[in-house]
Amino acid sequence: MKSDRPTREEALALFRKYNKSDSLFKHALSVEGVMRYMARKHGEDEEMWGVIGLIHDLDYEMYPEQHCTMTEKILSEEGWPEEYVRAVISHGYGICSDTEPQSLLEKTLFAIDELTGLVATSALVRPSKSVLDMEARSVRKKWTDKRFAAGVDRTVIEKGAAMLGVELGDLITDTIMGMREVAEEIGLKGNPEQ
Helix, strand or coil: CCCCCHHHHHHHHHHHHHCCCHHHHHHHHHHHHHHHHHHHHHCCCCHHHHHHHCCCCCCCCCCHHCCCHHHHHHHHHCCCCCHHHHHHHCCCCCCCECCCCCCCCHHHHHHHHHHHHHHHHHCCCCCCCCCCCCCCCHHHHHHCCCCCCCCCCCHHHHHHHHHHHCCCHHHHHHHHHHHHHHCCCCCCCCCCCC
């Protein structure tokens, strides 16, 4: 890393070095988009939040059994600032990390990581296949069907919303709004005219 603050380009290059999966890349872009949206909403550092969102699953494809552990090692070896490393590791709290989310950035990443998957899956079953015309109620309708997007841990999302002190519906709306900004890149622009 050349600068004190990792750039999006550096994060992207590092992510691509460790990940080849298109679906994982789209997930990274989704989380980045939502983190940037949330940073703007809260008057925070959009670039920092976005880069952390983009890189959060760095080790997932190559080291799924060591998720977060290998990311910490890789980012530290690359000279990433401790604040960035800690934020990334905290998204796995209670699953694969003991680092509890403390800052608004960390709590937001923890809350929206799983939620982006549920929003994406909900969008894909819509006639439009788009997040551009989707509202929170569409996601809420699917919430209780545990077979729908079965890999999404809803308890993590609920825990994240509680950490942030926000209503689940509001968190879903914010996540949709963030994903709308990157809809084309993540394959969820669809055809909202239908």
